[in-house]
Amino acid sequence: MTKTAFSLNGKLIMVTGASSGIGRQCAVTCSRAGARVVLLGRDQARLKDTLNKMEDQDKHVIYSVDLIQYDRVAEIIKDLVAHKGRIYGLINCAGISTTLPLNAISPQKMEEFFRTNVIGAINLTKHAVKSAHFSETGGSVVFISSVMGVAGENGKTLYSMTKGALIAAVRSMAVELAPRKVRVNTVSPGVVESPMSRSAVYSKDEESLNRIRSLHPLGLGKPEDVANACLFLLSDEARWITGTNLVVDGGYLAR
Numbered sequence: 001m002t003k004t005a006f007s008l009n010g011k012l013i014m015v016t017g018a019s020s021g022i023g024r025q026c027a028v029t030c031s032r033a034g035a036r037v038v039l040l041g042r043d044q045a046r047l048k049d050t051l052n053k054m055e056d057q058d059k060h061v062i063y064s065v066d067l068i069q070y071d072r073v074a075e076i077i078k079d080l081v082a083h084k085g086r087i088y089g090l091i092n093c094a095g096i097s098t099t100l101p102l103n104a105i106s107p108q109k110m111e112e113f114f115r116t117n118v119i120g121a122i123n124l125t126k127h128a129v130k131s132a133h134f135s136e137t138g139g140s141v142v143f144i145s146s147v148m149g150v151a152g153e154n155g156k157t158l159y160s161m162t163k164g165a166l167i168a169a170v171r172s173m174a175v176e177l178a179p180r181k182v183r184v185n186t187v188s189p190g191v192v193e194s195p196m197s198r199s200a201v202y203s204k205d206e207e208s209l210n211r212i213r214s215l216h217p218l219g220l221g222k223p224e225d226v227a228n229a230c231l232f233l234l235s236d237e238a239r240w241i242t243g244t245n246l247v248v249d250g251g252y253l254a255r
């Protein structure tokens with residue numbers, strides 16, 4: 001096992017969006033910290049690619065699922081607990097992003113984004129944290145939000161409304177689940193180098209990308225920067241932290 005600052009030794013940790021970018025790195029980082037990881041995403045082949053990068057590959061399990069198939073998600077949780085035992089932690093990383101001016105946003109688009117970025121994640125969390133499924137001594141749930149959940153940019157209404165919703169929902173979940181010592185937090189990254197940011201409009205030409213870089217005093221982030229924050233929030237060292245939004249943005253919001 002590679003040494004990490006924080007330990008998740010033997011703990012069962014679910015990671016959504018594990019087939020790409022930040023979620024992939026979260027799965028790898030959790031495996032290095034000794035966790036048994038449950039990898040969730042739609043693309044089975046890319047989930048397997050993630051597994052190939054992880055430590056102790058036979059300890060982990062893959063479920064290929066679209067998180068907006070809400071009933072299937074409930075079945076997966078039951079199956080998981082029956083075969084692997086109780087869940088200790090969850091990183092809700094799956095998400096979609098776009099840049100669209102307000103007049104191009106339709107109710108259908110709003111529903112699509114809300115379904116994936118908010119309802120899918122909260123539905124999964126609801127099933128995962130049930131008393132019958134979750135660790136009886138407590139645990140930790142992390143939602144990946146974004147600096148766009150608290151700040152504005154041109155064309156980000158659709159994305160921001162979903163990421164802000166997570167930050168708001170987490171506070172109430174944290175209060176509700178605190179009696180069971182289940183902690184719930186968001187992590188809000190600035191722009192991180194990943195397939196998502198590489199396909200964004202600002203990556204299409206060097207001038208736009210330089211403008212985005214200049215908004216991050218420490219430069220753009222790497223998936224590891226976000227995964228390390230998640231590892232901390234999952235670990236016992238964060239045992240008194242709940243209902244908060246941990247900003248991991250290379251100084252974007254400090255400006």
Ligand SMILES: NC(=O)c1ccc[n+]([C@@H]2O[C@H](COP(=O)([O-])OP(=O)(O)OC[C@H]3O[C@@H](n4cnc5c(N)ncnc54)[C@H](OP(=O)(O)O)[C@@H]3O)[C@@H](O)[C@H]2O)c1
Binds near residue numbers: 019021096191196
């Ligand atoms: N990259 C950034 O700059 C940045 C900044 C702030 C916040 N974030 C947030 O960080 C998270 C991860 O972003 P990323 O950069 O790693 O993006 P990414 O490389 O595009 O990965 C997105 C992941 O979400 C999964 N996903 C999307 N819709 C899904 C669905 N309906 N059901 C199941 N899985 C689904 C994808 O699975 P499949 O590929 O298998 O379909 C993929 O694994 C997102 O929530 C994003 O909003 C990213």
